[in-house]
Amino acid sequence: MKIPFKYILRNFWARRLTTSITLxxxxxVVFVFAAVLMMAYGVNKTLASTGSEENVIVTRKSSQGEITxxxxxxxxxxxxxxxxxxxxxxxxxxxxxxPVVVINLNKKSGGLSxxxxxxxxxxxxxxxxxxxxxEGRMFKFGSRELIVGTSxxxxxxxxxxxxxxxxxxxxWTIVGIFDANGGGFESEMWGDAEQLLAAFxxxxxxxxxxxxxxxxxxxxxxxxFAKEPRLQQFEPKIEKKYFEEQSxxxxxxxxxxxxxxxxxxxxxxxxxxxxxxxGAVANRTVEVGTLRALGFRRSSVLIAxxxxxxxxxxxxxxxxxxxxxxxxxxxxxxxNFSSFAExxxxxxxxxxxxxxxxxxALIMGFVGGFLPAxxxxxxKIVNALRAS
Amino acid sequence: xxxxxxxxxxxxxxxxxxMSVPVLNNVSLEIPEGEFIALMGPSGxxxxxLLNLIAGIDRPTKGxxxxxxxxxxxxxxxSLAKWRSSKVGFIFQFYNLIPVLTAFENVELPxxxxxxxxxxxxxxxxxxxxxxGLSDRMNHYxxxxxxxxxxxxxxxxxxxxxxxxxVADEPTGDLDKKSADEIxxxxxxxxxxxxxxxxxxxxxxxxxxxxxxxxxxEKGDLLG
Ligand SMILES: Nc1ncnc2c1ncn2[C@@H]1O[C@H](COP(=O)(O)OP(=O)(O)OP(=O)(O)O)[C@@H](O)[C@H]1O
Ligand SMILES: [Mg+2]
Numbered sequence: 001m002k003i004p005f006k007y008i009l010r011n012f013w014a015r016r017l018t019t020s021i022t023l024x025x026x027x028x029v030v031f032v033f034a035a036v037l038m039m040a041y042g043v044n045k046t047l048a049s050t051g052s053e054e055n056v057i058v059t060r061k062s063s064q065g066e067i068t069x070x071x072x073x074x075x076x077x078x079x080x081x082x083x084x085x086x087x088x089x090x091x092x093x094x095x096x097x098x099p100v101v102v103i104n105l106n107k108k109s110g111g112l113s114x115x116x117x118x119x120x121x122x123x124x125x126x127x128x129x130x131x132x133x134x135e136g137r138m139f140k141f142g143s144r145e146l147i148v149g150t151s152x153x154x155x156x157x158x159x160x161x162x163x164x165x166x167x168x169x170x171x172w173t174i175v176g177i178f179d180a181n182g183g184g185f186e187s188e189m190w191g192d193a194e195q196l197l198a199a200f201x202x203x204x205x206x207x208x209x210x211x212x213x214x215x216x217x218x219x220x221x222x223x224x225f226a227k228e229p230r231l232q233q234f235e236p237k238i239e240k241k242y243f244e245e246q247s248x249x250x251x252x253x254x255x256x257x258x259x260x261x262x263x264x265x266x267x268x269x270x271x272x273x274x275x276x277x278x279g280a281v282a283n284r285t286v287e288v289g290t291l292r293a294l295g296f297r298r299s300s301v302l303i304a305x306x307x308x309x310x311x312x313x314x315x316x317x318x319x320x321x322x323x324x325x326x327x328x329x330x331x332x333x334x335x336n337f338s339s340f341a342e343x344x345x346x347x348x349x350x351x352x353x354x355x356x357x358x359x360x361a362l363i364m365g366f367v368g369g370f371l372p373a374x375x376x377x378x379x380k381i382v383n384a385l386r387a388s
Numbered sequence: 389x390x391x392x393x394x395x396x397x398x399x400x401x402x403x404x405x406x407m408s409v410p411v412l413n414n415v416s417l418e419i420p421e422g423e424f425i426a427l428m429g430p431s432g433x434x435x436x437x438l439l440n441l442i443a444g445i446d447r448p449t450k451g452x453x454x455x456x457x458x459x460x461x462x463x464x465x466x467s468l469a470k471w472r473s474s475k476v477g478f479i480f481q482f483y484n485l486i487p488v489l490t491a492f493e494n495v496e497l498p499x500x501x502x503x504x505x506x507x508x509x510x511x512x513x514x515x516x517x518x519x520x521g522l523s524d525r526m527n528h529y530x531x532x533x534x535x536x537x538x539x540x541x542x543x544x545x546x547x548x549x550x551x552x553x554x555v556a557d558e559p560t561g562d563l564d565k566k567s568a569d570e571i572x573x574x575x576x577x578x579x580x581x582x583x584x585x586x587x588x589x590x591x592x593x594x595x596x597x598x599x600x601x602x603x604x605x606e607k608g609d610l611l612g
Contacts, residue, residue: 002500004489004493004497004500006488006489006493007486007488007489010488010489011488013488014487014488286482286484287484287486287487289484290478290480290484290486291486291497292445292469293443293445293472293478294472294473294478294497294498294501294545295469295470295472295473295474295498295501296469296501297466297469298465380446381440381445381446382437382440382445382446385445385480385484
């Protein structure tokens with residue numbers, strides 16, 4: 001007892017103007033919806049690719065991020081002596097005690113923003129093999145030189161080889177530009193830990209990162225931290241997990257704000273779809289009466305109009321997604337409020353974003369089409385036929 | 389001959405803005421099988437209402453209607469829909485073809501409600517279009533046809549599922565004289581050749597002349 005599908009399809013063409021306007025409305029909302037999810041996922045992905053499974057980062061338990069963490073040298077030495085840390089060819093632990101600070105720099109797009117300066121010990125480059133020099137040369141340990149991530153070079157004034165940056169009462173010369181596989185390090189400036197500590201007249205690191213001797217060594221590290229009274233205030237975490245968690249707050253914020261906004265937007269698209277569908281029913285009241293007289297049931301009429309609305313919203317959703325997918329080539333740099341520093345990331349698409357966006361589109365179509373479809377199904381045949 | 393349609397003391401009242409409007413008053417009528425009856429009467433006298441009751445798209449407020457032995461006033465909505473699809477052919481004043489479907493598809497529409505296979509449907513549709521003389525217009529859309537042709541497609545749709553009765557509400561009301569004559573010739577043929585019982589509402593005396601029986605309604609009363 002189904003109304004032929006071609007009836008539904010050809011009505012789109014018959015009403016191509018209203019159909020395409022409604023399609024556009026749904027596409028726009030789905031575009032924004034998908035873009036927001038892609039942005040949140042991009043943040044996740046960037047920070048998740050920052051850390052490694054094989055490294056452990058130690059922070060002070062009460063800290064929110066690296067810059068609010070403090071580890072004094074005495075504690076650092078206790079940590080370096082723990083079993084389970086990989087050793088370099090020189091027999092020394094592969095560990096990097098890192099002071100992390102943020103400084104203000106002028107963005108090319110205007111305005112000041114915070115940039116993370118991470119100062120490292122030589123093993124840092126063994127710990128993070130993804131950090132590769134792209135331009136210029138490596139900074140020399142023992143001098144006030146910096147290398148900067150590609151995103152910093154792109155987005156900040158003077159952040160190019162030969163440029164200087166002023167902070168901690170001194171001029172720091174930029175000697176190289178590095179990339180880091182798209183990870184968060186690309187939004188940082190790196191220099192020598194000892195130089196930075198001296199310049200800031202500080203003696204404590206922010207965090208310590210070391211490489212595990214083997215993948216199973218982490219349990220031992222954890223219990224060592226639990227047992228050692230002088231390490232009670234500090235917490236080891238797998239580096240990858242640490243940066244992932246750092247992205248969670250920002251990503252969640254973007255998602256919630258974005259979904260909130262798009263749900264409000266969607267009211268517009270739903271009303272649009274509803275008006276279109278009420279229009280469709282009004283235009284076809286006599287047709288509905290005729291179909292019913294011929295023997296088609298109320299439920300068939302209901303389904304026909306609902307399907308019509310769902311198809312419009314589905315294709316609107318596809319168009320919105322298609323537009324949003326082009327954002328994958330867009331990289332943006334903005335303040336990450338978990339680290340209070342600039343973070344560059346790309347919009348990233350995932351299968352679950354595609355599915356969620358299409359479901360969102362279908363929900364809009366369903367909600368918008370439901371009342372008109374009910375209205376059509378409830379028409380009395382004689383009244384519908386008299387509508388001419 | 390048995391009665392195709394028996395109307396027993398039927399009254400119909402419409403509810404409009406809390407007022408009840410009596411439209412049919414205690415109407416009784418027997419239409420024998422194979423009859424071609426024309427219902428006439430002034431505007432608003434209840435002709436369409438009576439036709440709708442016979443066709444099972446509306447229900448009497450009082451009384452019984454038997455069509456082919458079935459008391460349709462007691463059928464559930466679903467059974468009534470099914471009954472209509474197999475027993476009643478509809479012809480409307482404004483043809484009521486589906487504009488987005490071709491002549492062929494319009495005629496096929498009621499057949500999609502049956503168990504017929506696609507091939508069987510095709511044969512029925514072609515046969516029906518042949519009866520109305522529009523085999524060559526199968527793939528035309530309604531707006532590519534003249535009014536008379538549209539009404540002939542509508543007639544093909546009405547007979548496609550081979551119903552026993554055909555209801556026609558002013559089938560020539562929107563047509564010029566020549567097309568109207570063609571339509572009436574066609575209806576007469578359906579009655580004579582195919583033995584369809586036809587109930588037709590009309591204002592047109594020359595159309596009524598083609599019927600085998602003419603009855604008049606006035607203000608909801610069926611005149612003797
Ligand atoms: N669905 C309805 N709801 C309310 N009133 C109705 C309905 N259908 C018909 N009526 C009223 O019932 C009366 C008879 O209507 P009906 O359509 O049966 O007349 P008719 O004889 O077919 O007239 P016409 O020749 O103008 O078609 C009219 O007063 C009409 O307004
Ligand atoms: Mg009428």
